[in-house]
Amino acid sequence: MDGRPATEYASWQKLQKIYDEQHASLTLKDLFAQDASSGSRFETFSRLYQSPSSGEQDKILLDYSKNLITPEIWSTLLKLAEEAKVPEFRDAMFKGEHINTSEGRAVLHVALRNVFPQAGGQFDIKEEGADEVKEVLDHMKQFSDAVRSGEWKGYTGKSITDVVNIGIGGSDLGPVMVTEALKPYSKRDLKMHFVSNVDGSDIAEVLKECDAERTLFIVASKTFTTQETMTNAESARDWFLSSAKDKEHVAKHFVALSTNTSAVTSFGISSSNMFKFWDWVGGRYSLWSAIGLSIALSIGYENFEQLLLGAHEMDRHFKETKLEDNLPVILALVGIWYNDFYGAQTQALLPYDQYLHKFADYFQQGDMESNGKSVTKAGDVVGYQTGPIIWGQSGTNGQHAFYQLIHQGTKLIPCDFLAPVETQNKIGNHHSILLSNFFAQPEALAFGKTEEQVIEELGPEQAKNDALVKSKIFAGNKPTNSIMFQKLTPKTLGSLIALYEHKIHVQGAIWGINSYDQMGVELGKVLAKNILAQLGDADKVKGHDSSTTGLIHFFQKNRK
Numbered sequence: 001m002d003g004r005p006a007t008e009y010a011s012w013q014k015l016q017k018i019y020d021e022q023h024a025s026l027t028l029k030d031l032f033a034q035d036a037s038s039g040s041r042f043e044t045f046s047r048l049y050q051s052p053s054s055g056e057q058d059k060i061l062l063d064y065s066k067n068l069i070t071p072e073i074w075s076t077l078l079k080l081a082e083e084a085k086v087p088e089f090r091d092a093m094f095k096g097e098h099i100n101t102s103e104g105r106a107v108l109h110v111a112l113r114n115v116f117p118q119a120g121g122q123f124d125i126k127e128e129g130a131d132e133v134k135e136v137l138d139h140m141k142q143f144s145d146a147v148r149s150g151e152w153k154g155y156t157g158k159s160i161t162d163v164v165n166i167g168i169g170g171s172d173l174g175p176v177m178v179t180e181a182l183k184p185y186s187k188r189d190l191k192m193h194f195v196s197n198v199d200g201s202d203i204a205e206v207l208k209e210c211d212a213e214r215t216l217f218i219v220a221s222k223t224f225t226t227q228e229t230m231t232n233a234e235s236a237r238d239w240f241l242s243s244a245k246d247k248e249h250v251a252k253h254f255v256a257l258s259t260n261t262s263a264v265t266s267f268g269i270s271s272s273n274m275f276k277f278w279d280w281v282g283g284r285y286s287l288w289s290a291i292g293l294s295i296a297l298s299i300g301y302e303n304f305e306q307l308l309l310g311a312h313e314m315d316r317h318f319k320e321t322k323l324e325d326n327l328p329v330i331l332a333l334v335g336i337w338y339n340d341f342y343g344a345q346t347q348a349l350l351p352y353d354q355y356l357h358k359f360a361d362y363f364q365q366g367d368m369e370s371n372g373k374s375v376t377k378a379g380d381v382v383g384y385q386t387g388p389i390i391w392g393q394s395g396t397n398g399q400h401a402f403y404q405l406i407h408q409g410t411k412l413i414p415c416d417f418l419a420p421v422e423t424q425n426k427i428g429n430h431h432s433i434l435l436s437n438f439f440a441q442p443e444a445l446a447f448g449k450t451e452e453q454v455i456e457e458l459g460p461e462q463a464k465n466d467a468l469v470k471s472k473i474f475a476g477n478k479p480t481n482s483i484m485f486q487k488l489t490p491k492t493l494g495s496l497i498a499l500y501e502h503k504i505h506v507q508g509a510i511w512g513i514n515s516y517d518q519m520g521v522e523l524g525k526v527l528a529k530n531i532l533a534q535l536g537d538a539d540k541v542k543g544h545d546s547s548t549t550g551l552i553h554f555f556q557k558n559r560k
């Protein structure tokens with residue numbers, strides 16, 4: 001809680017000792033072979049989460065049995081969570097304590113979904129703005145209903161057909177991921193576009209598809225100062241005005257999502273077209289706030305509310321469930337075991353659901369911007385690994401791209417496999433084929449293929465080729481989590497996102513770091529501003545190393 005280095009905990013030291021003594025002989029094969037004597041490993045190391053309001057329909061199964069953990073390792077990891085005061089740190093977040101210490105802010109994305117008195121009661125959160133959440137949601141409902149029904153008209157009296165969300169980082173990735181994930185619930189005749197990159201090609205391609213009379217621009221930026229977003233927003237406004245001519249028409253075609261009212265109004269968007277949020281909403285935790293307006297426009301407010309409800313129910317689970325049954329805690333502890341003791345550098349997220357194809361991209365920011373830190377909250381340099389590199393893509397595509405390295409490469413890559421029991425699109429036996437891959441890959445990773453098996457398969461003649469035999473061996477012993485959910489409904493998606501958000505929180509708490517600032521994005525921004533002012537004139541290029549100067553001069557000489 002106070003940023004104690006994790007290595008000081010007795011349980012951390014014990015884990016190190018266990019690792020040193022046991023890791024060479026610890027195999028998933030042996031661990032599962034003990035099933036017969038000690039009861040099913042699956043029973044011991046899996047947990048079923050049921051939505052309190054819809055139970056069966058929105059359940060999530062977490063199987064963490066294919067991990068290199070024994071009862072002793074597991075109980076020591078749970079002890080670590082207690083020693084690091086994970087429950088206290090979690091409760092401090094829910095109470096609105098200013099756990100983002102470097103910025104002196106509360107961390108209250110949980111307040112954004114704390115709007116369901118019927119779902120087991122609300123959390124008592126007393127922070128400025130927390131009582132305005134419902135008001136902004138009502139505004140979002142009213143606005144999204146009007147646009148979706150066609151009641152909201154553009155400057156020539158036509159309804160809206162295209163929505164362009166202009167934002168970057170947390171003001172883009174969440175809406176992109178969720179609108180993709182919930183496409184089956186979307187209004188197909190309202191097309192969603194996302195512009196994030198300051199590269200003019202991004203906005204140029206989107207605008208080619210839009211008609212100024214029927215396009216709504218959402219300028220999404222917490223600070224409303226982000227260079228990429230403001231540049232894109234200005235270009236969008238210029239493009240719009242080249243057709244609409246009159247600045248008065250901007251009001252029908254531009255809305256803003258921000259915490260910065262004065263910057264929004266000086267851009268020319270009236271405060272009645274602004275959807276606000278608060279400084280206690282971190283960018284990468286903001287899809288639940290006004291930043292989710294594009295989501296509400298795409299899937300409708302009622303579905304957006306279901307997304308919030310799913311997250312709220314996971315919040316309750318995280319807050320009220322003992323550590324050993326707590327899904328976010330389990331994911332966090334398993335991750336720490338590989339990250340800090342086995343030295344794993346990365347963590348793959350592999351959804352076997354095409355609609356989740358942006359899930360890993362989303363949690364790249366969610367996890368890496370949160371836990372990519374190397375000093376504790378007390379300011380000490382950590383002597384251990386913190387946040388993992390998050391990567392991945394939809395499962396079967398990954399199988400034909402990078403799984404080779406996971407199976408037979410030299411690196412340990414812990415993987416989370418995710419899949420729905422029910423598909424959104426029943427076509428032939430696609431889903432059975434998909435799921436058979438979802439079941440097979442963790443099995444292959446865990447148990448591999450021995451030399452004896454390879455020799456038997458090859459037959460006596462080919463087995464004489466030793467190099468061929470060796471190349472076909474799968475060492476196995478690669479750890480995975482498997483997460484199965486009933487169906488990718490808005491509510492289940494909300495719960496899954498909150499599950500990973502809280503996993504990140506627990507890991508940050510154990511590492512003693514501040515998961516809620518992002519100082520590492522600042523330096524590059526400042527240098528870029530300085531360079532921009534020098535780009536026009538070769539004589540102005542000053543104050544850089546010879547490499548940077550050489551590159552800038554090369555650009556200046558060759559640009560057309």
Ligand SMILES: O=P(O)(O)OC[C@H]1O[C@H](O)[C@@H](O)[C@@H](O)[C@@H]1O
Pocket residue numbers: 168169170171220221222223224225226229283284369518521
């Ligand atoms: O919403 P904004 O203020 O435009 O910020 C966009 C992004 O900027 C920076 O990269 C970081 O601070 C991110 O966390 C943030 O999501």
